Amino acid sequence: MYHAVAREAHDPNQLCVSPERFAAQMTWLARRGLRGVSVVSLLRAVQRGDAGGLVGITFDDGYRSVLHAALPVLRRHGFGATAFVLSDPPAPENTWDEGTAWPLLAADEIRELAAEGVEIGSHGATHTRLTGLPHRRLAAEVADSRAALGEVAGGEVQGFAYPWGAMDAAARAAVAAAGYTYACAVSTPYRGLSTLALPRAYVGDRDGGFELALKRRLHKVNSIWKGRFA
Incomplete structure (x- = not known):
């Protein structure tokens, strides 16, 4: 799970990975x-049973x-990715994180x-936290966003990522009702693990080879453990 790929002097939430670090991580x-x-x-590879060696990359x-910093690196390696916009x-x-006005x-x-x-997925309409929203507002953030982005991207939008990683049963139901194939969270409680609440591993600018290897192993073990009880 990435956010921005840039050199930013002020990054209090550690959402930026420098272009050099991102290139090194993809090379790793x-x-x-x-x-x-x-x-x-x-997900299609998982269904076919041939997902070995594949790593989902999201922004x-x-x-x-x-577009300007990450895409050239992905191209160089022949990698794909999903951008949730x-x-x-x-x-x-960006207006939702104080002091980080980065262009969208x-x-x-x-x-x-x-x-x-690059697969285009929805991150909602306005980056609003979905938990606790009234039904009509929730539908606008989830379903209307899917339709609008489909017109922009020129194809059906299949994926959703919960803003702030915040979700509840109503949010997952709205995502399902809107017709998304899957949705990504950040961390997922074991009882909620499903294709509508996929966990992801955060990757930051401090993550070198050792950290990537550890996060990959922990993410895999954690997902398997949760899956046994989902």
Whole structure:
């Protein structure tokens, strides 16, 4: 789980990975015979039983740096990825994290990412926390966002990522009702583990090879353990 790929002097939430670090992390995967793919590609491979060596790569929020800094690295390795973007952001930049006004992808840039083979998923309409929302607002954030992004990207939007990683039963039901194939969370309680609440491993700028190996192992073990009780 990535967010921005950029050098930012002020990053209190540690959401940025520098272009150099991101390139090193992708090289680390490639040298171990691992291949980055979109989440929808990963799930299809799991269903076929041939997901060995595949790693789902995701970017939340829809920062412009994904197009300009991350995409060239992904291309170089022949990797895929999923970008979860907003359909109706409140401003052209990030306004939900104080002091981090980073530019977001415009509609034509989202289309460019899609044309390059990056899966476009929804991160809601406005990056609003979904837990506790009234039904009509929840539908607008989830279902209306899917329809709008489908028109922008030129294809059916299959994936959703919960803003702030916050979800409850009503949010998962709204995602299912909207027709999404899957949804990504951050951490998922074992009773909620499903294709509508996929856990992910955060990757930051401090993560080198040792940290990536540890996170990958812990994520795999944790998912298997939860899956036994889901």
